[in-house]
Amino acid sequence: MPESxxxxxxxxxxxxxxxxxxFPDIAGMPIQPRGARGIRGTIEIRPEFVxxxxxxxxxxxxxLIYAFHRCNGHSLEVKPFLDPKPHGIFATRAPKRPNAxxxxxxxxxxxxxxxxxxxxxxxxxxxxxxxxxxxxPAFDSHCDAKAGWFDAVSHNATSVRSDERFR
Numbered sequence: 001m002p003e004s005x006x007x008x009x010x011x012x013x014x015x016x017x018x019x020x021x022x023f024p025d026i027a028g029m030p031i032q033p034r035g036a037r038g039i040r041g042t043i044e045i046r047p048e049f050v051x052x053x054x055x056x057x058x059x060x061x062x063x064l065i066y067a068f069h070r071c072n073g074h075s076l077e078v079k080p081f082l083d084p085k086p087h088g089i090f091a092t093r094a095p096k097r098p099n100a101x102x103x104x105x106x107x108x109x110x111x112x113x114x115x116x117x118x119x120x121x122x123x124x125x126x127x128x129x130x131x132x133x134x135x136x137p138a139f140d141s142h143c144d145a146k147a148g149w150f151d152a153v154s155h156n157a158t159s160v161r162s163d164e165r166f167r
Contacts, residue, residue, distance in 0.1 A: 015128035016052075017045040017114075019066060021121045026070060031081045032093070033104050033120040041106075041121030043129055045114040052132075057111050061135035062118070067128045068100035091148060102127075105135050 021041040023029035030036035043064075045053065056062065073096065079085070080092040089097055102123075109117040116132070 013067070013130050015046070015067070015130060016049045016132070017043050017116075017129045019043055019064070019121065019123040019125070019127040019129055021123050021125045021127070023123070024125050026124060029124060030122040033106055033122045036120045036122040038119060039121050040109065041118050041123065043116040043118060043132070045116060047114055050114045053111055053116065056108070056116075056132070056134065059108055059134040061105055062108050062116075063131075063133040063135050063140070064104045064106060064118075064123070064129060065131040065133070066102050066104075066123065067130060068095040068097070068102050069126070069128050070124060071095045071097075071100045074098045074100070101130070105140075 019041060020043070021029075022039065030039070074089065075094075075096045076089050076098075077086045078089055078092055078094045078096060080087060080094050093102075095102060104120075104122055106121055107119040109119050111117070
């Protein structure tokens with residue numbers, strides 16, 4: 001919740017849960033869900049938020065918004081994983097952002113109590129989860145979208161892995 005509803009300059013967020021994945025370290029993990037096909041993980045939802053999962057099982061995919069909790073500081077220009085040329089941070093998906101917040105779209109596999117089973121997980125184990133939103137193709141997919149410099153390199157996201165550059 002915002003520290004003050006009257007102050008748009010200050011926010012405090014808290015995790016609704018924790019993402020559990022097979023990736024204990026940043027180095028070697030997938031850089032996008034597309035490179036994590038079939039990799040399973042679990043979201044452990046805090047008990048006070050379990051009621052918010054009602055009807056989520058009807059969706060095939062969910063959007064996860066989370067904190068890049070192992071990033072220190074930020075860079076306004078970075079060399080992203082998929083391109084050796086530097087780009088402005090806002091033209092990349094690199095984690096060293098002024099607000100270290102990430103987004104992934106993952107497959108929803110199952111919900112059992114406070115555990116949400118997911119696939120295509122590209123998160124570090126222990127990632128604090130801020131929000132789950134349903135993925136709605138009619139709202140979230142834009143067939144006429146352009147992806148800038150990613151258009152030439154996005155096919156490499158299935159094989160490129162993370163390294164230490166954004167610690």
